[in-house]
Amino acid sequence: MALFDDEPKKKPQPHEIGQDLSLLSIGELSTRIELLRAEIVRLETELEAKGSTRSAAEALFRSL
Template sequence: MFADDNEPRVPQDAIRIGQDLSLLSVDELHQRIRILEGEIERIRKDIDAKSGHKLQAEAVFSRK
């Protein structure tokens, strides 16, 4: 079977939601937690930045 060139390539060691964890060591599981917590923090910062931009835009466009 050939890989679909239109599908994004996922690195072999990429974290996938729902992935079987039974073969991972405790250290590997702790590493996954650190990676995911870092990603959560990155997403929260992006949400905060976008929320700030939205509030600024609403302030500009709602002036009368």
């Protein structure tokens, strides 16, 4: 029995805009889509947080 029977798992590569997608498998494409969707949600959450902070700051300065 060998110590290293299994190949090491490949770490998903970050997606680059404009990258050649022809060499990616269906599984790799699906994984990247999931990662990008999660990143979009994270970005939209941050955008909303900054928007509410800005609105609060504008309201504060309008009252002065």
